[in-house]
Amino acid sequence: EVQLVESGGGLVQPGRSLKLSCAASGFTFSNYYMAWVRQAPKKGLEWVATISTSGSRTYYPDSVKGRFTISRDNAKSSLYLQMNSLKSEDTATYYCARHFTVVLTWFAYWGQGTLVTVSS
Amino acid sequence: DIQMTQSPSFLSASLGNSITITCHASQNIKGWLAWYQQKSGNAPELLIYKASSLQSGVPSRFSGSGSGTDYILTISNLQPEDIATYYCQHYQSFPLTFGSGTKLEIK
Secondary structure: EEEEEEEEEEOOOOOOEEEEEEEEEEHHHHHHHHEEEEOOOOOEEEEEEEOEEEEOOOOOOOOOOOEEEEEEEEEEEEEEEOOOOHHHHHEEEEEEEEEEOOOOOOOEEEEEEEEEEEEO | OOOOOEEEEEEOOOOOOEEEEEEEOOOOOOOOOEEEEEOOOOOOOOEEEEOOOOOOOHHHHHHEEEEEEEEEEEOOOHHHHHHHHEEEEOOOOOOOOOOOEEEEEEE
């Protein structure tokens, strides 16, 4: 059974940094592109980042490019999201998601999410 | 960037009836479209991919259709467990974008 478990969320002040983690199990982690998707309170879904199987290629929307960094450790079956220069508009539940296979695909599996609140 | 326009935003229907949700892409996405269901307090779950392929384990009363820029999610024989918000998502190119969601209520 595919499982994705996020951690690392919490309350952080504007301008500060936070790193999220996602522990994956139930599949061969190194064979799949992985992603982060977020959802602001009572709002819709927004794709945040995608990383290739080896970690050599990363993709971001303009809203987080230059501030967020996605990375992975295949030996630990773990995905990360380093978030710098956080803004109030980054407040959201952050979901770890697995792409189906190659990069330009749907999100086949989702974790339960971790809440990040950016506030002073 | 490809914009996804989803309608309606809110839908109320009776048990046993059928409903349709539409998603319009700002350019041709060649069938590269997925639909998700999100129940209150839970993570989204995949329903349909490649516009019309049903994810394993999803009831057959869910179906998807469409091509080019226009896509439809149909739910037949509405059940109480279908209460949720539904999202479309394209994966034609980066950035990946979602529709704004359709909240389904059962009358």
